[in-house]
Amino acid sequence: VVVLGADRLDIMKDQILEILKSLDEWIQEEKNGPESFRIKPINEIVLLGQVALLIDDQVRSSLNPVATIDVDAWLEMDFAVEIEFKKRLVEKGLELDLLSKEIWLRDNYEKELFYEGEYLTCYKVAPLDLLLSKAIKAPKKNKKLIQNALVDDEIGEELIRLIESEGGDLGYFLNES
Amino acid sequence: MNKELKNKLKRLKLKKEQEKLLFKEDRYINILQFLRNKGLLLVASELKVIRNKKIDIKDVLTLGELEPRVIEVFPAAFIRFERKFKNTRAIPRDLGNIIDELREGKASDYEFMGVRQKDMLRWCNSELKDGRSKPLNKKKILTSFKLSPEIFKKLEELSENSALNKTQIVESLIMKA
Numbered sequence: 001v002v003v004l005g006a007d008r009l010d011i012m013k014d015q016i017l018e019i020l021k022s023l024d025e026w027i028q029e030e031k032n033g034p035e036s037f038r039i040k041p042i043n044e045i046v047l048l049g050q051v052a053l054l055i056d057d058q059v060r061s062s063l064n065p066v067a068t069i070d071v072d073a074w075l076e077m078d079f080a081v082e083i084e085f086k087k088r089l090v091e092k093g094l095e096l097d098l099l100s101k102e103i104w105l106r107d108n109y110e111k112e113l114f115y116e117g118e119y120l121t122c123y124k125v126a127p128l129d130l131l132l133s134k135a136i137k138a139p140k141k142n143k144k145l146i147q148n149a150l151v152d153d154e155i156g157e158e159l160i161r162l163i164e165s166e167g168g169d170l171g172y173f174l175n176e177s
Numbered sequence: 178m179n180k181e182l183k184n185k186l187k188r189l190k191l192k193k194e195q196e197k198l199l200f201k202e203d204r205y206i207n208i209l210q211f212l213r214n215k216g217l218l219l220v221a222s223e224l225k226v227i228r229n230k231k232i233d234i235k236d237v238l239t240l241g242e243l244e245p246r247v248i249e250v251f252p253a254a255f256i257r258f259e260r261k262f263k264n265t266r267a268i269p270r271d272l273g274n275i276i277d278e279l280r281e282g283k284a285s286d287y288e289f290m291g292v293r294q295k296d297m298l299r300w301c302n303s304e305l306k307d308g309r310s311k312p313l314n315k316k317k318i319l320t321s322f323k324l325s326p327e328i329f330k331k332l333e334e335l336s337e338n339s340a341l342n343k344t345q346i347v348e349s350l351i352m353k354a
Binding site for chain 2: 054069090093148151
């Protein structure tokens with residue numbers, strides 16, 4: 001029995017950063033290439049869902065989330081850039097979730113800068129807002145995850161406040177079953 | 178925070194600590210590791226490497242109660258790597274029916290342990306990173322036809338005069354129709 005090293009913990013974060021850097025370089029090359037096309041000067045990705053939890057240092061260690069391979073992301077970019085982004089995700093064994101646009105977040109959700117390149121910026125939604133979204137919109141699937149978050153010393157109290165203020169069913173999560 | 182809420186959180190915390198211990202048991206690590214290695218799940222925590230150990234269906238169901246995403250990808254893993262699993266008699270009848278329908282590419286909003294059959298189908302049809310097992314929707318279906326000697330001879334001639342085998346000839350003609 002071999003225990004994988006602690007560096008394995010950062011695999012997901014590193015992979016996403018690698019994808020973003022490579023995409024940024026591709027945009028740069030395309031803009032400067034002989035057959036360059038007009039790419040928007042600002043290309044933005046907002047990461048959501050389980051992947052955004054997995055790449056968050058604090059949540060990763062305290063909540064130990066598990067994710068399917070779909071990446072939830074809101075994209076603000078040219079179609080050509082989007083195709084390249086999807087291609088790079090697939091190369092890493094990931095898939096862009098086409099239903100990402102339907103994800104609900106509260107109006108004043110917080111996002112944190114995750115990558116800032118020459119032509120590409122990526123944010124990840126703050127863990128509390130992601131957990132709140134899951135608690136409100138998919139409580140059944142995320143019950144255990146939310147329960148883990150509620151008893152977490154760092155985020156528990158704030159999550160309780162948010163669930164109550166957004167009309168979520170806190171009692172459902174406090175039920176121990 | 179009122180006293181009742183504090184007590185509920187205290188009890189929940191105890192329960193969560195017990196569940197965390199489950200995640201450290203080899204039989205559950207074996208499941209997470211297998212699903213991760215096949216590219217069906219992303220896992221945040223470091224995992225022990227456990228080689229060539231079959232997975233008991235009972236353990237899948239127990240782990241699925243803690244992490245529904247395990248149930249979400251289980252049919253995809255079972256359909257493609259059935260020999261990795263033991264105690265298949267432990268598959269509940271409704272999950273068995275779901276798997277049978279998924280094999281035929283069928284899925285509805287029907288749920289098992291809070292996971293929709295439609296969501297399970299998605300992973301049955303996704304490419305895995307090992308590249309060896311075919312997505313369900315790309316698997317060939319074995320069938321037979323009785324052809325007249327004349328047609329069969331023509332088929333052989335077409336195949337000999339091209340880079341395609343007989344199946345590919347038939348497929349290309351059907352797609353052109």
